Amino acid sequence: MASAPMQASVLKNLTEVRAMIRRHKRNDIIFAVIGLVALMIGLITLVTLFIDLVAKGYPRFNAQFFMDFPSRRAGSAGLLSAWVGSLLVMVVTFLTAVPMGVAAGLYLEEYAAKNWFSDLIEINVSNLAGVPSIIYGLLALGLFVYGLDLGQSILTAGLTLGLLILPIVIVSTRESIRAIPVAIREAAYAVGATKWQVVKDHVVKYSQGGILTGVIIGMSRAIGETAPIITIGALTFIAFLPPSPITDTAPFINFEWLSSGFTVLPIQMFNWLSRPDHAFHINAAATGAIIIVVTLLMNGLAIYLRYKIRKNIKW
Amino acid sequence: MNTATIMLNNTNPLTISPRLAKNVGRNVKERIIEFILMLAALSATFTTFAIVAILLYESLGFFKAVSLVEFFTGTEWTPLFEDAHYGIMPLVAGTLTTSAVALLVAVPIGTIAAIYLSEFASHKVREIIKPILELLVGVPTVVFGFFALLFVTPLLQKFYPDLSGFNMLSAGIVMGVMIIPYIASVAEDAMRAVPMSMREGSYAMGATRFQTALRVVTPAAVSGIVAAYILAISRAVGETMVVAVAAGQQPNLTFNPVDSAATITAYIVQVAMGDLPHGSIGYQSIFAAGLVLFVITLTLNIIGQIVRKKYREQY
Numbered sequence: 100m101a102s103a104p105m106q107a108s109v110l111k112n113l114t115e116v117r118a119m120i121r122r123h124k125r126n127d128i129i130f131a132v133i134g135l136v137a138l139m140i141g142l143i144t145l146v147t148l149f150i151d152l153v154a155k156g157y158p159r160f161n162a163q164f165f166m167d168f169p170s171r172r173a174g175s176a177g178l179l180s181a182w183v184g185s186l187l188v189m190v191v192t193f194l195t196a197v198p199m200g201v202a203a204g205l206y207l208e209e210y211a212a213k214n215w216f217s218d219l220i221e222i223n224v225s226n227l228a229g230v231p232s233i234i235y236g237l238l239a240l241g242l243f244v245y246g247l248d249l250g251q252s253i254l255t256a257g258l259t260l261g262l263l264i265l266p267i268v269i270v271s272t273r274e275s276i277r278a279i280p281v282a283i284r285e286a287a288y289a290v291g292a293t294k295w296q297v298v299k300d301h302v303v304k305y306s307q308g309g310i311l312t313g314v315i316i317g318m319s320r321a322i323g324e325t326a327p328i329i330t331i332g333a334l335t336f337i338a339f340l341p342p343s344p345i346t347d348t349a350p351f352i353n354f355e356w357l358s359s360g361f362t363v364l365p366i367q368m369f370n371w372l373s374r375p376d377h378a379f380h381i382n383a384a385a386t387g388a389i390i391i392v393v394t395l396l397m398n399g400l401a402i403y404l405r406y407k408i409r410k411n412i413k414w
Numbered sequence: 415m416n417t418a419t420i421m422l423n424n425t426n427p428l429t430i431s432p433r434l435a436k437n438v439g440r441n442v443k444e445r446i447i448e449f450i451l452m453l454a455a456l457s458a459t460f461t462t463f464a465i466v467a468i469l470l471y472e473s474l475g476f477f478k479a480v481s482l483v484e485f486f487t488g489t490e491w492t493p494l495f496e497d498a499h500y501g502i503m504p505l506v507a508g509t510l511t512t513s514a515v516a517l518l519v520a521v522p523i524g525t526i527a528a529i530y531l532s533e534f535a536s537h538k539v540r541e542i543i544k545p546i547l548e549l550l551v552g553v554p555t556v557v558f559g560f561f562a563l564l565f566v567t568p569l570l571q572k573f574y575p576d577l578s579g580f581n582m583l584s585a586g587i588v589m590g591v592m593i594i595p596y597i598a599s600v601a602e603d604a605m606r607a608v609p610m611s612m613r614e615g616s617y618a619m620g621a622t623r624f625q626t627a628l629r630v631v632t633p634a635a636v637s638g639i640v641a642a643y644i645l646a647i648s649r650a651v652g653e654t655m656v657v658a659v660a661a662g663q664q665p666n667l668t669f670n671p672v673d674s675a676a677t678i679t680a681y682i683v684q685v686a687m688g689d690l691p692h693g694s695i696g697y698q699s700i701f702a703a704g705l706v707l708f709v710i711t712l713t714l715n716i717i718g719q720i721v722r723k724k725y726r727e728q729y
């Protein structure tokens with residue numbers, strides 16, 4: 100039984116303790132609110148940005164904008180050469196990055212032994228992922244434009260962007276291959292398949308979804324890249340289209356478009372943005388809104404695909 | 415004649431049975447395929463090698479004409495003028511100031527967001543927020559440049575009318591918002607790697623979530639969080655379009671964010687947009703600037719990866 104002085108001191112401690120607990124719980128809730136706000140800042144910025152672009156670019160949202168060439172008069176300047184250029188550059192980027200990247204990922208996961216050689220390659224891949232994009236532009240300028248004399252062409256741009264997204268494709272290939280259980284491979288080896296047969300018929304087949312997701316994310320990054328393309332020297336006032344790949348004389352496909360001058364969507368936006376005339380800023384805003392919609396659609400598609408694939412995994 | 419008869423009758427140990435002889439062709443094909451895949455994997459190493467080679471080669475030409483002392487200690491950067499000066503300090507000052515502003519924004523918000531995501535958020539919130547953060551990463555940087563120039567700068571000018579149209583403050587702030595998802599995702603990964611038992615011990619003592627996050631989880635994950643900061647610095651230093659559009663392209667030796675200045679990356683863009691003959695000193699100056707940038711980001715990336723590896727090994 101506690102004596103009277105001790106009871107009093109226990110009671111005093113109790114109120115203090117209760118006050119401290121209340122204070123701590125209050126701090127906890129305050130921090131939860133602050134944390135939620137911090138998370139929302141990114142989202143709020145994105146929404147504000149998009150609304151700003153749409154509000155400023157609204158006058159130019161019509162079909163004519165897509166079919167006009169750039170011109171000195173803001174009212175009749177359009178995106179035709181830009182989106183055609185973007186499309187063509189994306190074709191070359193895809194053809195550069197995907198075969199090399201998937202092959203590299205397959206090698207690193209299936210064939211490479213754990214020695215200094217494969218470590219070297221892995222270190223290089225992760226370093227390349229962190230290199231600023233403008234350095235890729237300098238590489239392209241020195242090596243592709245002047246060194247290999249490919250000129251300031253769609254081919255150069257496609258190769259550069261392909262190298263830029265190569266680490267993304269390699270990493271996503273490796274991760275989707277790693278997700279395949281070893282049992283599947285071992286079952287194939289057990290019935291006498293060679294390594295390549297296992298890779299071709301099983302590994303690639305099961306990892307296709309993950310690889311596709313990574314490729315889409317890489318391509319959406321490549322569409323928005325400006326710095327390397329500027330450094331190559333993409334001319335910004337292009338009032339012509341590259342020669343069409345499909346001609347009406349045999350052989351029905353030609354490759355002249357690869358060595359043609361070009362412009363792409365983000366460069367056109369940058370060019371309009373850099374002019375002091377406010378009327379061009381409207382065009383830039385409209386282009387920005389279009390680029391964001393395309394990028395968000397592609398990223399959203401990739402995220403959705405990844406979610407669906409994870410749900411459908413049958414093993 | 416079946417295999418057994420051949421083997422019994424065969425006294426020469428070097429011949430192969432007809433059934434196994436088919437495999438020779440198959441083995442050759444396997445070897446060739448492996449070689450091709452290895453070449454693809456080597457492309458990453460080739461790219462790094464090509465970047466270093468090009469930067470060094472052109473910079474060597476530059477440093478034949480410009481002394482290293484003048485390059486690193488000179489205070490004016492005017493390679494394209496009649497009276498050319500080649501001190502890189504103004505560009506470095508521009509890069510440092512914009513990156514500092516960006517980090518002042520991104521580090522607190524990103525860390526708080528990471529703590530909230532890993533300690534407070536329910537599973538559903540995390541499933542929704544993480545894809546949104548990924549979408550934020552996907553927005554092209556030239557669009558953020560537009561936002562900085564035409565939304566943030568006028569907004570800041572309402573509070574501080576003396577702000578020039580090009581300034582490092584709005585570029586830095588927008589860059590900071592861009593970097594938040596990088597810090598948040600790497601730091602959150604680091605915090606999630608902390609074993610649950612440590613948290614449970616803390617909760618068992620009566621601590622709130624905030625106290626646990628601050629006193630138990632964060633100190634345990636500190637090397638991963640620091641790695642996140644280092645990677646964010648590297649990203650900020652390498653950023654091109656936001657600063658080229660919003661911070662201006664006049665090299666200016668100042669650390670005051672309300673001034674306009676050029677960063678290393680903005681200078682490269684500015685020169686590449688003009689017409690420089692291949693091999694001229696102006697052309698070579700962008701490779702020298704690019705070399706400095708590459709060395710800085712490479713060092714930061716390597717340090718960040720070393721720090722990150724250190725935390726992964728502890729559990």
